[in-house]
Amino acid sequence: MSPNPLFEVKDLNVSYGRVHVLQDVNLAMGIEPLGLVGRNGMGKTTLVNAIAGMVPAQSGTIEFEGGNIANKEPHQVCRAGIGYVPQGRRIFPSLTVDEHFTMIKTKRDARWKKQDIYDLFPRLAERKKNGGGALSGGEQQMLAIGRALLTNPRLIVMDEPSEGLAPAIVDHLANVFRTLVSEGQAVLLVEQNLRFATELCDRILVMVNGQIAVDMTSDELVSSPETQSKYLGL
Amino acid sequence: MSKHEFQYSKRCKAGEMTQFLLITFNGLTLGAVYFLVASGLTLIFGLMRVITMAHGTSYLLGGYIGYVVVRETGNWILGALAASVGVGLLGLLIHQLLIRKFQDDDMRVALITLGLSLIGTDLMLAAFGGTATQVAIPKALQIGVELPLLGTYPLIRILLLLIAIGVGFGLWFFVNKTRYGAVVRAGVDDSQMTAATGINIKVVFAAIFAFGSALAGFAGVAGGSLFPLMPGQDGTYLLFSLVVVIAGGMGSIAGAAIGAGLVGLVSQFSLVYFPTYALVFTFALMVIVLAVRPQGLMGKATV
Numbered sequence: 001m002s003p004n005p006l007f008e009v010k011d012l013n014v015s016y017g018r019v020h021v022l023q024d025v026n027l028a029m030g031i032e033p034l035g036l037v038g039r040n041g042m043g044k045t046t047l048v049n050a051i052a053g054m055v056p057a058q059s060g061t062i063e064f065e066g067g068n069i070a071n072k073e074p075h076q077v078c079r080a081g082i083g084y085v086p087q088g089r090r091i092f093p094s095l096t097v098d099e100h101f102t103m104i105k106t107k108r109d110a111r112w113k114k115q116d117i118y119d120l121f122p123r124l125a126e127r128k129k130n131g132g133g134a135l136s137g138g139e140q141q142m143l144a145i146g147r148a149l150l151t152n153p154r155l156i157v158m159d160e161p162s163e164g165l166a167p168a169i170v171d172h173l174a175n176v177f178r179t180l181v182s183e184g185q186a187v188l189l190v191e192q193n194l195r196f197a198t199e200l201c202d203r204i205l206v207m208v209n210g211q212i213a214v215d216m217t218s219d220e221l222v223s224s225p226e227t228q229s230k231y232l233g234l
Numbered sequence: 235m236s237k238h239e240f241q242y243s244k245r246c247k248a249g250e251m252t253q254f255l256l257i258t259f260n261g262l263t264l265g266a267v268y269f270l271v272a273s274g275l276t277l278i279f280g281l282m283r284v285i286t287m288a289h290g291t292s293y294l295l296g297g298y299i300g301y302v303v304v305r306e307t308g309n310w311i312l313g314a315l316a317a318s319v320g321v322g323l324l325g326l327l328i329h330q331l332l333i334r335k336f337q338d339d340d341m342r343v344a345l346i347t348l349g350l351s352l353i354g355t356d357l358m359l360a361a362f363g364g365t366a367t368q369v370a371i372p373k374a375l376q377i378g379v380e381l382p383l384l385g386t387y388p389l390i391r392i393l394l395l396l397i398a399i400g401v402g403f404g405l406w407f408f409v410n411k412t413r414y415g416a417v418v419r420a421g422v423d424d425s426q427m428t429a430a431t432g433i434n435i436k437v438v439f440a441a442i443f444a445f446g447s448a449l450a451g452f453a454g455v456a457g458g459s460l461f462p463l464m465p466g467q468d469g470t471y472l473l474f475s476l477v478v479v480i481a482g483g484m485g486s487i488a489g490a491a492i493g494a495g496l497v498g499l500v501s502q503f504s505l506v507y508f509p510t511y512a513l514v515f516t517f518a519l520m521v522i523v524l525a526v527r528p529q530g531l532m533g534k535a536t537v
Contacts, residue, residue, distance in 0.1 A: 054426055074429035090427040094419040103416040104431050151432050 005063075006030050006186055007155050012060035012070070014043075014050050021046045023210045025060070031186040033177075035201035035218070037194055039233055043210040044190045045087050048159045051188075052084045053077040065154065083153030087160045089144040093133035097124055100132065100147050110152045117146040120176060138169035145176070155186040162193045174200060194232060198222050206231045255384045257502050263391040265498025266398035267457040272475035272482075272490045273405055274449030277442055279476075280485035281409070281422055284337060284443065285344045288328070290472030291351040291358075292447050296321045296454025297463040298362055300369045310372050310459070317451040325447025329440050337439070351468065359465045366462030369455055394456055398494075401449070406487040418442060422485070477516065481523040483533025492531055493523075 005028040014022040021043050027034075038044050049055045051062055053074040062070040069077050078084065092100060101114045118125035121142040127135065135143065141161055148156055162170045170193075177200050181187060191197040197204060198218040206214035206221075208231050214221070221227060228234040275289050296317035304313035328350065336342040371390050378386035409415040421428045421435045429435045454463070457471070474497060482493030497516055504515040523531060 052430055054430070073434075074426060075432050075434045078430055078432035084430045086427065086430070090424055092420040092423040092427070094423050095416055099416040100420075102413050103420055103433070105413075147431060 006065065007188070008061075008063045009047075009051075010061045010063065012047070012050060012062065013058045014046055014055055015058055016046075016055075021210050022050065022057075025210070025212060027205060027212055027215075029186070029188065029203075031184055032203065033181050033187045033189060033201040035197035035204040036188065036190045036207060037192065037197050037204060037232065038207035040192065042207045044207050045159055046210075047207070048084075048087070048157055048190055051077070051082065051157055052086075078151050078153075081152075081154035083148035083151050083156040085144050085148045085156065085158040085161060087163065089137075089140040091132040091135065091140045091143055093131065095132050096129055097132065097135070097143060098128040100143055101150055104147065104150045106150060106152065112149045112152050114150065117150055120149075120179075121146055138165050138172070141165060141169070141173065145173075149180075155188065156180075157188045157190070159190045160192060161189070162191065162196045170196060194221075194228070194234065252384060253506075256387075257506050258499065259384065259387060259391070261499035261502035262495060263395050263460070263498070264502060265495040266395045267453065267460065268471075268474050268478055268498055269398045269491055269494035270401060270453035270456055271450055271471050272478035272494055273401060273487065274446035274453065275475045276479045276482070276485060276487060276490045277405075277409075277449070278446035280479045280483075280490070281418065282439060282442055283340075283422070283484075284333065285340050285347070286333075287344055287348040287472065288351040288354065289446075289450055289475060290468035290470070291354040292321050292325065292450035293454040293457065293471045294358060294463060294465075294468040295324070295354060296451030297369065297458030297467075298358055298367075298454070299451065300455030300458055301362075301367055301463060304370050304455075308370075308372075310369070310375075310455075313369065314452055314455040317455045318448040319451075321451025321454070322444045322448030325450075326440060326444035328447075329443040333443070334436070334440070351472075355465055355468050362463075364465055366464040367458075368462055369458040371459050390459060394460065397456060402487060402491045409487060414438075474516075477520045481520045481530055483530030486530070486532040486534075489530055489532030 008028040009025055012022055012025040013020070025047060036044060036047070046055060050057050050070075053069070053072050053076065057070045060070060061068045064080055064082060067080065069080050069082070072080070074084075095103070101117060106113050123139060124142055124146060127139060132140070132143065145158070145161065161173055165173070174196065177187065177189075181200070189197055189201055198221060202218055204214075204216060204218050204221050205212050206227075213231055214227060216227070271289070271293050274292070275286070278284050278286050278289070299317040299320050300313035303316045304310055307313070332346050332350070333343055336346070375390050375393065377389050379389050379392065381387050409418065417428065417433055417438055421433070421438055425435045425439075478490055478493040478497055481496070482489030482491070496519060500519050501512055501516050504512040508515065527533070
């Protein structure tokens with residue numbers, strides 16, 4: 001990894017009341033995609049929410065492009081250049097597909113404008129006028145990814161994008177993911193689906209009980225059933 | 235039937251027809267005032283789900299500001315503007331100081347705004363006394379227009395109806411067809427996720443609260459030009475606008491318009507034909523609507 005990472009979490013601690021969910025979490029990444037896997041309840045989503053500014057951090061820093069974004073408001077994190085694709089998609093039911101995009105202001109010379117999103121996901125272009133609640137799970141996931149891309153982030157954080165989707169849709173999302181990565185989009189992929197994560201990211205972190213327990217390449221993790229069974233229960 | 239009796243009954247029918255139309259028009263113009271008050275409430279309570287009990291007080295304060303400004307300057311438009319801006323700014327201040335922190339705690343917000351409305355009403359009673367006043371209408375508008383079948387009808391009432399329709403279309407367009415309207419609806423669906431798209435949702439909510447208050451202030455001047463302004467009106471208008479917003483469907487501009495029209499018509503017709511039960515019919519309307527359509531006339535089924 002480069003000596004000056006794009007994104008670095010240092011000694012991050014997050015508690016819900018008396019439950020110490022994240023314990024001195026450290027991770028650093030450049031523009032290469034990074035996968036974060038772990039079983040349910042290990043703190044993956046809490047880490048994502050802390051990054052996105054949705055849960056407060058008790059201590060530690062989250063450095064992004066040189067600035068500390070820990071404990072910033074969600075809109076400040078977004079404006080700093082971090083796009084957020086939440087677990088469960090969190091589509092706005094009162095808005096049409098098109099309104100999800102028109103509500104976000106884009107600069108004229110931005111890489112991602114509304115039409116670029118429709119080019120990336122032609123399915124969404126067909127469903128422009130549909131309400132957010134009337135979409136299938138796959139379409140909702142496309143919409144959530146498109147919405148995050150439209151904020152033109154330097155880093156995009158995806159929380160369980162493959163959750164509950166049919167294999168064909170997951171393959172389609174994998175292709176989109178590769179397209180994004182090939183043009184230099186930095187992605188932090190948080191997943192329960194180990195295969196999806198190892199196919200897309202060369203480097204994988206495993207989270208166990210609120211700590212990063214393993215940091216290895218995808219190949220190492222795939223060829224190490226011991227690590228998988230010890231930390232992922234597979 | 236003799237010829238004489240026939241002519242008598244014909245004349246009576248024509249009289250009844252005129253009375254019917256007159257009540258209809260009065261009901262619609264009353265509904266126009268209800269709509270102007272309720273339109274602000276449909277933004278604050280219907281859309282944003284902030285339970286304000288001070289909306290009627292905003293109406294009354296707007297009316298009194300308009301009354302004073304029009305008395306001093308003789309300019310009705312200036313009065314309406316001053317009332318909108320004044321009540322809007324006060325709403326912004328109240329939202330920032332007292333409501334923002336507890337926006338998700340309904341009971342607290344209801345009690346805070348109830349307290350504010352009690353204080354506000356008493357302050358206005360001290361300043362303006364308990365007798366009825368009215369916002370002066372420009373001389374040029376104090377005329378009647380000839381309408382077919384109806385005879386002479388006050389121009390100001392017709393203008394008010396047109397203003398309410400204009401405000402209604404403007405609001406509907408804003409909420410449903412503009413980028414800002416989409417931001418507001420997204421913010422109501424999921425404020426955190428809206429913020430995560432780079433929008434400062436706290437500013438949006440503050441602006442909507444101020445705008446809704448400004449509409450109540452404007453409604454005070456418009457309503458105060460037709461009907462008396464006095465202590466007690468605040469409670470009446472709060473109650474009626476709550477009925478309109480709930481029966482019309484939370485957050486729906488079209489629903490508020492239909493609801494306000496219905497409440498206006500029902501209260502005028504019952505006032506003429508069943509005066510003793512006038513209030514009963516208005517609330518019976520809400521009960522029936524909610525029994526048949528719990529989400530309100532134009533409300534969405536899922537909340």
